[in-house]
Amino acid sequence: MVKKIARILIISVFAISLLGFSQPPMPPKSGEIVRVAIARGKPSVMLVIKGPFSIYSLGTNELLSEYKGLGNSAVTPTNFGIQIGPYIYLKVFGIKIMPKRDAAIYIDKRRFRGQVDIIRQQDKTLLVVNHIDVENYIRGVLYHEVSHKWPLEAIKAQAVAARTYALYQKKGSEKNDYDLTNDIYSQVYGGQTSEKYRTNKAVSQTLGEYLTYNAEIFPTYFHANCAGHTEDAAKLWNIDLPPLKGKPCDFCAKSPHSKWKINLRLADIQVKLIKSGREIGLIKEIHVLERNNSGRVDKLEIIDRRGSKIYISGKDFRMVVGPNIIKSTNFNVIMRGYYVDFEGKGWGHGVGLCQWGAKSMSECGFKYDEILKYYYPGSEITK
Numbered sequence: 593m594v595k596k597i598a599r600i601l602i603i604s605v606f607a608i609s610l611l612g613f614s615q616p617p618m619p620p621k622s623g624e625i626v627r628v629a630i631a632r633g634k635p636s637v638m639l640v641i642k643g644p645f646s647i648y649s650l651g652t653n654e655l656l657s658e659y660k661g662l663g664n665s666a667v668t669p670t671n672f673g674i675q676i677g678p679y680i681y682l683k684v685f686g687i688k689i690m691p692k693r694d695a696a697i698y699i700d701k702r703r704f705r706g707q708v709d710i711i712r713q714q715d716k717t718l719l720v721v722n723h724i725d726v727e728n729y730i731r732g733v734l735y736h737e738v739s740h741k742w743p744l745e746a747i748k749a750q751a752v753a754a755r756t757y758a759l760y761q762k763k764g765s766e767k768n769d770y771d772l773t774n775d776i777y778s779q780v781y782g783g784q785t786s787e788k789y790r791t792n793k794a795v796s797q798t799l800g801e802y803l804t805y806n807a808e809i810f811p812t813y814f815h816a817n818c819a820g821h822t823e824d825a826a827k828l829w830n831i832d833l834p835p836l837k838g839k840p841c842d843f844c845a846k847s848p849h850s851k852w853k854i855n856l857r858l859a860d861i862q863v864k865l866i867k868s869g870r871e872i873g874l875i876k877e878i879h880v881l882e883r884n885n886s887g888r889v890d891k892l893e894i895i896d897r898r899g900s901k902i903y904i905s906g907k908d909f910r911m912v913v914g915p916n917i918i919k920s921t922n923f924n925v926i927m928r929g930y931y932v933d934f935e936g937k938g939w940g941h942g943v944g945l946c947q948w949g950a951k952s953m954s955e956c957g958f959k960y961d962e963i964l965k966y967y968y969p970g971s972e973i974t975k
């Protein structure tokens with residue numbers, strides 16, 4: 593009986609939706625579009641659409657239905673496709689939601705501009721991808737990277753770096769379902785909900801500008817605070833490029849995060865090392881064996897109470913313990929029995945633009961293009 597009702601519902605939704613809608617409206621084509629994964633591996637998402645919208649099949653681009661709006665509805669994967677709320681059953685594994693006349697799409701209470709795809713993955717979870725003009729994408733990113741109260745020239749420098757980074761990521765991901773994620777592994781993206789007046793102003797004042805080196809776009813990494821010297825990208829990711837070689841920075845020493853200290857239990861570090869696949873007993877000693885010329889730790893030696901040793905890079909150690917616990921790889925180690933102190937400088941991987949340095953440069957009167965050329969030496973602004 594339930595199955596029969598479901599079948600009738602599927603048929604009726606299709607029949608109603610296809611009546612009188614033969615010409616699907618064209619998706620917007622202005623500017624450079626990036627695809628941002630705004631939810632991954634989710635059993636369901638909450639969807640609200642304030643205003644009219646159309647739903648297309650992602651594979652065939654066929655119009656499935658049109659609606660005047662949608663109240664708070666759970667989107668869930670089904671055996672046959674995707675279900676929206678209690679009544680809309682779609683027998684396709686990927687849908688494209690196109691808002692009309694500036695209708696607002698909310699996914700899990702965050703507002704997104706542009707097209708939203710919902711894909712039912714093979715493991716019966718949902719992948720949600722926002723297709724958005726790169727300018728609008730940057731508008732949703734900046735607030736998460738820098739304070740909107742910072743000097744405008746510093747925000748503009750960040751806007752150009754963030755735009756360049758997004759366009760660079762897009763270049764290598766044509767075959768993937770998306771170009772960027774919305775977390776710290778790409779750039780944190782909060783959609784239209786994260787837009788602020790001054791960050792939007794920085795985007796419009798640098799419209800379409802990105803950085804190149806030798807006429808080629810490159811990954812414009814950035815971080816919070818370098819604490820005196822930016823890092824060579826070659827030390828972290830095998831990227832050997834003059835604008836990312838690292839250089840002294842005299843601008844961030846007095847800012848927040850220039851110094852940090854944390855006391856950790858050796859047993860907790862041991863558990864994390866074991867979880868990462870390394871074999872180590874109760875830790876007795878942690879030694880810095882090598883530092884690179886920016887002062888950051890290249891290699892650590894960790895000795896347990898039976899005398900066994902492991903070696904680990906500073907970068908891997910930071911990731912294993914937690915990048916927001918060990919805020920940078922520029923640290924000293926002080927053993928304290930069953931505990932250890934890490935006293936460090938700076939926050940982040942240290943490559944490329946130093947955000948607190950950029951803020952301080954703009955307070956000294958430097959313009960955004962001068963800030964970018966300082967942190968990415970040899971680069972050019974291209975439009």
Ligand SMILES: [Zn+2]
Pocket residue numbers: 817818819820821841842843844845946948949
């Ligand atoms: Zn700095």
